[in-house]
Amino acid sequence: MSRWFPWLLAVLALAPLLGGAYALRLGTEVVAWSLAATALAFLYRTTGLVSLGHSAFFGGGAYAVALLVRNIGASAYPFAVLSAVLLGFAFSLLLGFLGLRSHGIFFLMLTLACSQIMYILVKQGFSGITGGDDGLPGIPRPPGLEEPWAYYLAGLALLLGVLLLYRAFLASPLGQVMDALRQNERRTEVLGYDVRRLKLLASGLSGALAALGGAYLVGYRGFVHPHDLSWTTSGLLLVMAVVGGMRPLSAGVVGATLLIALEAFLSSYTDLWNLFLGLFLMTAAWTTLRSRRATHVGA
Amino acid sequence: MEFYLFVLLNGLAYAALLFLLAAGLSLVYGVGRVLHLAHGGFFMLGGYMGYSLYQWAGNFWLALALAPLLALAVGLITERLVRIVYGPDRALEQVLFTFGLAFVISDLTRFFWGAQVLGVPPPPVLNRPMGLGPVVYPAYPLFLILVGTVVALGLWALMRFTRFGLEVRAAAGHPKMAEALGVPTTQVLRRTYLLGVALAALGGVLAAPRLALAPGLDFTMLILGLIVVVIGGLGSVTGALYGALLVGLADSLGRTFLPQFALAVIFLLMALVLVFRPEGLLGGRR
Amino acid sequence: MRYTRRRFLKQSLAVGVGLAMGVRGQREALRIGVVLPYSGVYAQLGQDITDGMLLYLDEVKNQAGGRPVQLVREDETADPSVALRKVTKLVEQDRVDLLTGLVSTASAYAVRDYVHNSRNVLIVSNAGGNALTRERKSPYIFRTSFTSWQVSFPLGRWMAERLTKRVAVVAADYAFGRESVAAFKESFLAAGGQVVQETYTPLGSTDFSAALTRLLQARPGAVFAFLAGSDAAIFLRQYAQFGLKDSIRLATTGFTVEEDVIRAVGQAAEGAYSSLHWAVRLALPENQRFVQAFRKRFGRTPSVYAMQGYDTARVIVEAVNALQGDLSSKDKLVEALEGVRFRGPRGLFEFDTKTHQVIQNIYVRQVQNIGNELANAVVADLGRVRDPG
Numbered sequence: 013m014s015r016w017f018p019w020l021l022a023v024l025a026l027a028p029l030l031g032g033a034y035a036l037r038l039g040t041e042v043v044a045w046s047l048a049a050t051a052l053a054f055l056y057r058t059t060g061l062v063s064l065g066h067s068a069f070f071g072g073g074a075y076a077v078a079l080l081v082r083n084i085g086a087s088a089y090p091f092a093v094l095s096a097v098l099l100g101f102a103f104s105l106l107l108g109f110l111g112l113r114s115h116g117i118f119f120l121m122l123t124l125a126c127s128q129i130m131y132i133l134v135k136q137g138f139s140g141i142t143g144g145d146d147g148l149p150g151i152p153r154p155p156g157l158e159e160p161w162a163y164y165l166a167g168l169a170l171l172l173g174v175l176l177l178y179r180a181f182l183a184s185p186l187g188q189v190m191d192a193l194r195q196n197e198r199r200t201e202v203l204g205y206d207v208r209r210l211k212l213l214a215s216g217l218s219g220a221l222a223a224l225g226g227a228y229l230v231g232y233r234g235f236v237h238p239h240d241l242s243w244t245t246s247g248l249l250l251v252m253a254v255v256g257g258m259r260p261l262s263a264g265v266v267g268a269t270l271l272i273a274l275e276a277f278l279s280s281y282t283d284l285w286n287l288f289l290g291l292f293l294m295t296a297a298w299t300t301l302r303s304r305r306a307t308h309v310g311a
Numbered sequence: 312m313e314f315y316l317f318v319l320l321n322g323l324a325y326a327a328l329l330f331l332l333a334a335g336l337s338l339v340y341g342v343g344r345v346l347h348l349a350h351g352g353f354f355m356l357g358g359y360m361g362y363s364l365y366q367w368a369g370n371f372w373l374a375l376a377l378a379p380l381l382a383l384a385v386g387l388i389t390e391r392l393v394r395i396v397y398g399p400d401r402a403l404e405q406v407l408f409t410f411g412l413a414f415v416i417s418d419l420t421r422f423f424w425g426a427q428v429l430g431v432p433p434p435p436v437l438n439r440p441m442g443l444g445p446v447v448y449p450a451y452p453l454f455l456i457l458v459g460t461v462v463a464l465g466l467w468a469l470m471r472f473t474r475f476g477l478e479v480r481a482a483a484g485h486p487k488m489a490e491a492l493g494v495p496t497t498q499v500l501r502r503t504y505l506l507g508v509a510l511a512a513l514g515g516v517l518a519a520p521r522l523a524l525a526p527g528l529d530f531t532m533l534i535l536g537l538i539v540v541v542i543g544g545l546g547s548v549t550g551a552l553y554g555a556l557l558v559g560l561a562d563s564l565g566r567t568f569l570p571q572f573a574l575a576v577i578f579l580l581m582a583l584v585l586v587f588r589p590e591g592l593l594g595g596r597r
Numbered sequence: 598m599r600y601t602r603r604r605f606l607k608q609s610l611a612v613g614v615g616l617a618m619g620v621r622g623q624r625e626a627l628r629i630g631v632v633l634p635y636s637g638v639y640a641q642l643g644q645d646i647t648d649g650m651l652l653y654l655d656e657v658k659n660q661a662g663g664r665p666v667q668l669v670r671e672d673e674t675a676d677p678s679v680a681l682r683k684v685t686k687l688v689e690q691d692r693v694d695l696l697t698g699l700v701s702t703a704s705a706y707a708v709r710d711y712v713h714n715s716r717n718v719l720i721v722s723n724a725g726g727n728a729l730t731r732e733r734k735s736p737y738i739f740r741t742s743f744t745s746w747q748v749s750f751p752l753g754r755w756m757a758e759r760l761t762k763r764v765a766v767v768a769a770d771y772a773f774g775r776e777s778v779a780a781f782k783e784s785f786l787a788a789g790g791q792v793v794q795e796t797y798t799p800l801g802s803t804d805f806s807a808a809l810t811r812l813l814q815a816r817p818g819a820v821f822a823f824l825a826g827s828d829a830a831i832f833l834r835q836y837a838q839f840g841l842k843d844s845i846r847l848a849t850t851g852f853t854v855e856e857d858v859i860r861a862v863g864q865a866a867e868g869a870y871s872s873l874h875w876a877v878r879l880a881l882p883e884n885q886r887f888v889q890a891f892r893k894r895f896g897r898t899p900s901v902y903a904m905q906g907y908d909t910a911r912v913i914v915e916a917v918n919a920l921q922g923d924l925s926s927k928d929k930l931v932e933a934l935e936g937v938r939f940r941g942p943r944g945l946f947e948f949d950t951k952t953h954q955v956i957q958n959i960y961v962r963q964v965q966n967i968g969n970e971l972a973n974a975v976v977a978d979l980g981r982v983r984d985p986g
Contacts, residue, residue, distance in 0.1 A: 033689040037682065062403065110582075114589045116402065117346060121541040124534075125582040132575040136770055136799070145771045145800075146703050146726065147677065149733070150710060235707050237677045243534065244676075247410070254407050276682065279672045283635040284422060290414025297408035298395055314814055321806035418636075426640030428830045430861035433838070440840040449838035452806070520834070522803050523827035523861060527638045531801060566807030571770045571797045573807075 104219020326559025327459025335507020649906025761818025
């Protein structure tokens, strides 16, 4: 897995730069979504928890940056991004706390509920501040990164950094404990590890990374919209992570690339692109199962 | 006084539809541990099929009777497909697969029926306000409450008194044990799935005069269905019933007193239930 | 309806073959980027607008300024992010000469900055948010449809004078709904009216029993409602089921009882008043021709969205004709568009040069059963309405 990954990354990096303005835009979107999808996969990898509410951090990070930059100015970017990441960490910590007793589908629905409440509050509750369901337009680019290719390269560097950190984390003692946590929570607890704190930490990190993805997205796109907080965004992130395999380092990147490329490509050719997307998802699930059956490991 | 009666009746009528939608979803999860995310699609499909049957026959009752059967035909096909992802430890693949299936059903529905808003009028006998003593209330939602009650009783009787019901409860309670005792779980699952599909489709036809048939209905109902089963506890008909009643009434109260935030109220309700009773109101038997 | 894509793929093919054969006088095709929803909740609007465009292009033999016209369609979906993505694709990859479309106001706002900064001409054929031709206007953006203010403001005074001064309001809780209510109240209150109850419902509601229960309690003289799509259909049907249809008169902005909604709810919509910049039974010769031609070609009654598409195509063709097909100067194109003026199905069509918003008549209509067919007939003409900008 880790053998072809650097090559994939190189191809991913070069292609948009050579492909023209539109390809560059798609590439930038892929980077933003990769960060958030990786966050989701990370959460699963370390705790076994599946979240259907990551749009709260992805969209929330976008809104945080948008509000700060809009009101203070483009110079506020470093501060805004840092704030978004910290807020993402804090709220995700809170969610993790709520989810301590929860698992499986119940955690899934809890995350959905929380993100949907946030969505409704942003869209209808505080529409004076958040721009309601028209969102907030006119967000400038960060100073020094106004050029699309510069912004994209910065994103790639960020993504690379995140993935390297992820890999180092997994190899570290803490990372190994997290792996154990996912495989068997009971045993890990019995072995003396503070399962609660580990889960909370993983939760917080996951939210922080998703918020970073949202911050990166809004910088490129120039506006923020409640749709970034909707359950369709959460669902898309989850699908990306799952299609990418959930466990590998590259899960988020692969999933994001596939889904965005598919969506962009298909919808230009047919109005029934949801159908083909659906067939793709069904096939992906089927092939995942077949490969799993071949490498079944007892827990 | 009349005002609060209306709020109650509105909630109960909505609960009836939610129950039909959620009962199948809950049972399928209980028996097969499959979260059937395409369930909302069958609700919508039932509605659309009801529409076509009504256009063809001109009779609502006929449409009501036949639509679930037509939906069953589709269900037979999808059941064979969903069988691929049956089994424990496959939650992620199930989500992916049934979600993909939901998209397929969604687009195929739009392909066959188009994107415009379609409607079915209530049958003439029910298409009028009805006098309940001094109070006047539309007849159709009262009919929905009646149907909901009948179906709930029917399902209860099915679970309690028939062999199939026994098998379902056994498989939902402890699948391995049930198999060891000779319960044909794959068959039971298949029948449960089809029952769920038929119920959802029935709900869809009944909902058609009350809602509007348009793209997006399937996912709206799916979310509501998930909320209902999670609140009530996955795996049981009673859970689906309690969940539907709770959500229906909360929805009615929400829409009446906090109209813009009605949906937020429901999500908050679900979040609270999950925080204090993580397995749902009736859950936690595993 | 679903063969339209095939049909103009055939047209494009014909154009391509014509070019390849070097047909005398044929020049490079005029490529128009069309961004409309072709999937999801608003798919029908996208289809209607497209059909309207195709009808007009057919009438001019698909020629503009001596050049064959080619429509390049992209799906707007319901995600403003995707709308922006598609617009950038049309401009940067497909190299279209101009852009048109956009049903959703949020999507229009999302692409506004990009369109303005890249100096591409966009002709909005639906999105009605006020700000697009007010605070966020751009010399490169034109709108052939309406603003929420334009459609709702005139109704307020009419309602106060003709129906009642005690009104309850029900509206979908999103920007367009709120803008419509605000505009309505502006003139309604100024004419001495009183709003006794205001209820906002979430977009995509599946049940209006609660709102209707509240209405029964408020006992207004009439109801002003704004809802769209499936919300409108459910609301109207339940309005009738609660017995309100025959007891409390209903006035809405036209979208709530447009032809597509009438098709869905039938009788339940009868008697409802509404304000809009067009009506299918508007007795103008251009309109009667349009409605007939549309029915013949597409087998259904046109809606206001189809009419907007029709006029949009006309605007583009007339501007390109004025330039004789030469679109090398964006500023000249803007000038040509500003000068477009014609009598169309809605009456006199012209742009406000300050805001690039269409100036048009607003009509009060009522859903009436004439000759065993339910449709909107005009009961009052409220005159020319120009959005203040």
